[in-house]
Amino acid sequence: SxxxxxxxxxxxxxxxxxxxxxxxxxxxxxxxxxxxxxxxxxxxxxxxxxxxxxxxxxxxxxxxxxxxxxxxxxxxxxxxxxxxxxxxxxxxxxxxxxxxKRCPVSSYEEVREVFAKDLGESPETFFAEFDPVPLASASLAQVHAARTHDGQKVAVKVQHDHLxxxxxxxxxxxxxxxxxxxxxxxxxxxxxxxxxxxxSAPKELDFLNEAKNSEKCLNNFRRLSPHIASSIYVPKVYWNLSTSRILTMEFMDAKEVTDVRGIKEIGIHPVDVSNLVSKAFAEMIFKHGFVHCDPHAANMMIRPMPQDSRKFFGWKRPQLVLLDHGLYKELDYTTRISYASLWKALVFADAKAIKENSVKLGAGEDLHALFAGVLTMRPWQRVIDPSPDHLVLDRKTTDYSELQDYASLYFSEISELLRRLPRVILLMLKTNDCLRAVNHALVGGTSLESFMIIGRVSSEAVLDAKRMSSRSFLNRLMIWLDEVMLEARFFSLKLILFFMQLRNLLPG
Ligand SMILES: Nc1ncnc2c1ncn2[C@@H]1O[C@H](COP(=O)(O)OP(=O)(O)OP(=O)(O)O)[C@@H](O)[C@H]1O
Structure with a gap:
């Protein structure tokens, strides 16, 4: 090599x-x-x-x-x-x-060696200040705070040598x-x-690829999701100070996404963060088809929206900063639309469409119920239960040991399912799990609001696809009717959510 x-x-x-x-x-x-x-x-x-x-x-x-x-x-x-x-x-x-938690740390000598090999000089030549003690160390790299010669604070990610x-x-x-x-x-x-x-390893080990991914991700939000583009941010890349093993980027002064106390201290409500994270990833998965596949807590930060002093019920609007763009997956058009259709069906408890789209994704007729269970963490009877909060996972009411028993009981079927599904969908399962853990830390589970967001974005993606392929007036009329029906459904879900929140506020 x-x-x-x-x-x-x-x-x-x-x-x-x-x-x-x-x-x-x-x-x-x-x-x-x-x-x-x-x-x-x-x-x-x-x-x-x-x-x-x-x-x-x-x-x-x-x-x-x-x-x-x-x-x-x-x-x-x-x-x-x-x-x-x-x-x-x-x-x-x-x-x-x-x-x-336990990650390798490279000595400053090793860091200097990477600089010498990649840029020909030591960090001191390229930066006015370079903190030899890393601010964070992860599996592949460690990050040092530094200041450029023109006074900009930057984060320099340096790969562990010999990886x-x-x-x-x-x-x-x-x-x-x-x-x-x-x-x-x-x-x-x-x-x-x-x-x-x-x-994925060679891609993750090439930081220039990571830098390109970060810019592509932000561009996708601007092009395909303009309504939330300003709520998403990625650190600016300093291309002249970056190589395949050194990535110099704007330093982000923000809170880790699951630091609930820190987030509240800067005037942001955790529920708004949870909703923003759900929205951002739903847009990436169902509309962009270019998905950050490592969304664990350390890779997401939160800060108040810059240049926005407005408050909603006393809370500031959050901006989500995405870090670590090394691992991305592309969903081709057919897979993306089948996956969106499947999630739409899951949110609306549509058994026929769940089966149809699970089969399209390769799960097979016999394992579609298990696939639905793995995606939602709910048993099949709950998945197809028409009550609006049928998928909600709540820390207080969910029996997690039951879920774990389920996983161990169906171990061989789950292995078979994993063998059948395309790898890109397996990575979506991982993304799904990471997001569930983040939501868990923020709001104690995956809320009805998160599912409404997933339902809405997946439905919009399905409608966009229908719109693209329909030419006749009758087809367009049908799509318009679909849209009206969808809005009516979301309106009723919102009403239910409102009454649920009201009930939680009432004493007793
Ligand atoms: N631009 C930045 N500004 C401030 N802190 C940063 C920045 N980039 C990274 N960090 C800090 O460094 C940590 C590690 O960075 P990053 O996740 O990119 O490294 P990694 O080696 O790819 O990690 P992983 O093990 O998740 O693959 C982050 O969790 C964050 O705390």
Missing amino acids: TEDPATTLKVCAHLPPRLLRDSVTAATIALDYKWSLLGLEPGTPAWQSAKHKTHLRSANRLQELCFRNGGIYIKLGQHIAQLEYVVPEEYVKTMRESML TDTSVVDIATVDLLVNALHYIFPMFDYRWLVDEVRE
Whole structure:
């Protein structure tokens, strides 16, 4: 993967210990499952308990492997941490508790080395000030505060050294690990995750690609969603101070999206933030077809809308700052419209359309109900329940252990579903999970308002598609009628929401 002989030597030196560690971990995990479940009747309480304990032990082993190997492995661990209800809960929890928090930190010497290799000089040459202590460190890079010679405060994201050199070896060894486990346990099929990392890692490791994505994202909002474009922001890129491993951008002074107390302190209501996040991602998914696929809390910031002193019921309007544009997915037109139609059907509990669009996306007739369940976290009976809040997940009223039981009960069906769905939809599931976690932190669940937003934006995308393909007067009339019906539906939902809020305000 490299032309520099010294680096080639280093890469070769990485291979044997990684392969050895991978093989030992894979073999230990495989043997543990075989041994612990030996002679137990699947589905019985004894089997469930043994499986739970083995999942926990294996998740810890995998986590240790990720830390020991570093680099792409940490990225893989982060993927797993965000696949709630898609991979067993024990893995999600273990990875979530560690991967998003414990990240590698490069020394300032290593940072200077990256600068010397990429720009030919040390950071001090390019910046008037450069803080040697990173303000944040993540899986692939760390971010330093700096000031340009003309006095602008900037954030400089510097990639951990040698990541690009070891990524090929990393992916090859992960591939081996996952394939070996799949060979032993045909039910364990996460080869798609490796394919995904193989495809996305080189893109994520190229910061010029990330910079281009950030500008494209903002342009899409301006072109395709002008009504909310001013509420979305991405830091300005300093192209002359950026390379594929160094990204210099405007410094953002804003709160992390889930910092509820901090957000309130700057005069912004968490419900407005939750609605803005839902709107922004619904627009990206259903209308732009170009989607930020890593929307975890650390990648979204909130600040008051600049140059806007207006207040609504005493609260300022929020602006959402999107960071980390390394991982984007494009939905082709047909997939985007089928996905929008599916979400529209889910929000309006339209069983026939749910089935039709699930089949179009590849879930198959037999697994459409499970697909709906994975997307909404609700059992099928609840998905098709016509009450307006049928999809709402509320911290107070939802029994999460029931959801987790559901995921573990249908483990093999979920694996089969994941095998059938296109990878781009799997990434949408991950985006979905990240957004659910953000909404959870902000408002304690996915509110009826969030679903109304998803319903509205997905319906608009479906109507736009119909409009584009219809020529005759009769067709246009039908579309107009559809629009009127839709508005009537949303009006009644808003009324219900209003009365629900009123009921919550009343004592008792
Ligand atoms: N422009 C900026 N202004 C202020 N802080 C920033 C800026 N860019 C990044 N940061 C801080 O640095 C952190 C890490 O940045 P970023 O998410 O881009 O790195 P990463 O290596 O791609 O992370 P990940 O592990 O999510 O892939 C952010 O969570 C944020 O706290």
